[in-house]
Amino acid sequence: MPLYLGSKFDQIIPLYIIEPDYWKLPDTSGRQWLFIKDSLEDLNDKLTALGAPLVIYKGKAEEILEKLILETEARSIISHQETGNFWTYQRDLRIKSLVKKFNCDWKEYAQFGVKRGLINRDGWAKKWDHFMSAEPVPTPSSLVPYFKKPTFNIPTQEELGLKDVCPGRQRGGHREAIKTLNSFLDERGKNYQKGMSSPITAQWECSRMSTFLSSGTISMRETAQSVWLRQRELKHMASEGQPVGSWRGSMSSFNGRLHWHCHFIQKLEDTPRHQLEAIHPFYNDLRDDPFNNPEARIRLKAWSEGKTGFPFVDACMRSLNSTGWINFRMRAMLMAFSSYHLWLDWRVAGSVLAKKFTDYEPGIHWQQIQMQSGTTGINTLRVYNPVKQGYDQDPTNAFTREWLSELVDIPDSFIQEPWKWPDYEQNTSHEYPHRIVDHLEAAKKAKAQIYAIRKKQGHREIAKNIYDKHGSRRSQNSRTKIRH
DSSP, rough: OHHHHHTSSSSSEEEEEEOTTTTSSSTTTHHHHHHHHHHHHHHHHHHHTTTTEEEEEEEEEHHHHHHHHHHOOOOOOEOOOOOOOOHHHHHHHHHHHHHHHTTEEEEEEOOSSSTTTTOTTTTTTHHHHHHHSOOOOOOOOOBBBBSSSSSOOOOOOTOOOOOOOTOOOOSSSHHHHHHHHHHHTTTTGGGGHHHHHSSSHHHSOOOOOOOHHHSSSSSSHHHHHHHHHHHHHHHHHHHHTOOTHHHHHHHHHHHHHHHHHHHHHHHHHHHHHGGOOOOOOOGGGGGGGGTTTHHHHHHHHHHHHTTOOOOOHHHHHHHHHHHHOHHHHHHHHHHHHIISSSSSHHHHHHHHHHHHHHTTHHHHHHHHHHHHTOSSSSSOOOOOOOHHHHHHHHSHHHHHHHOOOOTTTOOOOGGGOOOGTTTTTOOOOTOOOOOOSOHHHHHHHHHHHHHHHTTTTTTTHHHHHHHHHHHHOOOOOTTOOOOO
């Protein structure tokens, strides 16, 4: 929408501002920047073909915008609406003050089904459906640039001070987004519904669209309408007696998750401080802060590096470190393990995970971090048994062995619980750390502390208010409906 509306003006500055202060935050990383860099290069190719190459500046957004307003006498700024982390929220407030000072019009257009200024969730799902069902905005046929020789200088990872090695990360850009979406809808997505839980199958059978959506290289509307088209094709095939197997269930499941995507971002839009404060105030400052607790700092480092002594947990973390992505269930397990078994402050552990995710979407991330840490006050406690998850999600131990070469000599029957192997103490060749905690005792202690808080006077009343504001209002039919 911003580009289409911008094309109606006599001249346009297609602008992207690289903000060094943003890339110094504890929840941003080099892998995220490199994906953005890919996407900017792809975007510039498309804009150049339309006649107005991308203009890139580096610095504080409000200072650059002020300079451009004074230089060009611009009176209109058109952008997408962003629900980012707390830093971007504060930056947007500064820009609002700036445009007001210069009597400049700033229009923000939604890119997700997220409503700014929402009072409550009543009717939210229907509004989402209506927004996603709208006709796509056409691409302009041409653009007239303000600058004849625009500034296009993309800094390197090193120039931004981002030391982050991620050899297996996804590549960015709209071309890659379309290719990934089509391969999911035509081939990879058949067993999505069942394959999403295991890190082995999820790498192929999940959509892998999250990074493209979080960076804005493809719109949620384009994605949703492509899914609906595929659903209609499958319905027609089934009506003619053609075999569709598990395709229809998988597409319905994925469509539901597109709703969830915006549902969680809406929560951060409504309450930006959810990145900083527990949703339920009774859980603030409950756990150990690694910045002030040396023992917690040791636990955090072991967890972050995949050296906790729990093979499946460590395999998942090392896979994430190397690829920038892991499936939802394993993300939940990693966070729950840090919160319950290691008793680490959710804000610190959450920032560590955010840096590792190439697809970091603050609105989803921080809601899930709080859910998996038990700080929402309204959700069921999710205390994953790290050993059981290994047996359930990696029954052949192939995934664990792929990422933990130290365990090459340990028999399969002991791979998920190496401390039970009779020769574990004698065999020092594996160089694998002892488990950092007794997971059963740690989980028991953690749950006792959480449940004790839930029994406190006033907890239930606050929890009810939280649900009334943020609870899902989605109807049972909204995620399975096929649009015509």
